[in-house]
Every structure is written in C-alpha cells, then in structure tokens.
C-alpha cells in the first residue's frame with residue numbers, strides 16, 4: 074500500500090468521521106447575550122454569527138458541538154438544548 078492510500082484510509086476511519094458525527098447541542102439565549110463576540114472568535118467551525126453589541130446565534134447546521142463557546146461566554150448565555 075502506498076503512503077497516500079494509507080493516509081486516505083486513516084482519514085476515512087479516524088477523527089474526521091467522529092467530528093462529522095457530532096451535532097449542535099447548544100443555543101445562545103438572546104436575552105442574556107451581550108454581543109461581545111468572544112464565542113465567535115473561539116468557534117473553529119465558524120458556526121456563530123452576530124454583530125458586535127447584538128445577540129449572537131449558533132448555526133446548528135455548522136456547529137460541531139465542541140462546547141468551546143460555552144466555556145468562553147462570561148455571562149453564561151450559551152445553554153445546552
């Protein structure tokens with residue numbers, strides 16, 4: 074087996090599939106969100122949208138459910154659903 078084939082097989086059976094299996098389990102409470110943008114900055118998936126100073130929102134189609142945003146929100150606006 075060539076190195077490339079080996080690497081492709083690793084990719085098909087490893088962490089990539091697990092990441093794709095994760096689903097969004099979080100939402101932002103617009104009443105609590107201050108629009109600081111911290112969650113948007115830490116979201117590697119780019120799943121969080123919002124203008125500074127306004128309530129942000131998570132796109133459930135993009136979110137991978139990693140929970141980074143939950144940990145970074147100082148006002149605890151992000152809750153599990």
Ligand code: SF4
Nearest residue numbers: 106107109110112146
């Ligand atoms: S970190 Fe919290 S307060 Fe800041 S934009 Fe995100 S949800 Fe809103």
Ligand code: SF4
Nearest residue numbers: 116136137139140142
């Ligand atoms: S749970 Fe992770 S992927 Fe989903 S919005 Fe928060 S930081 Fe982004």
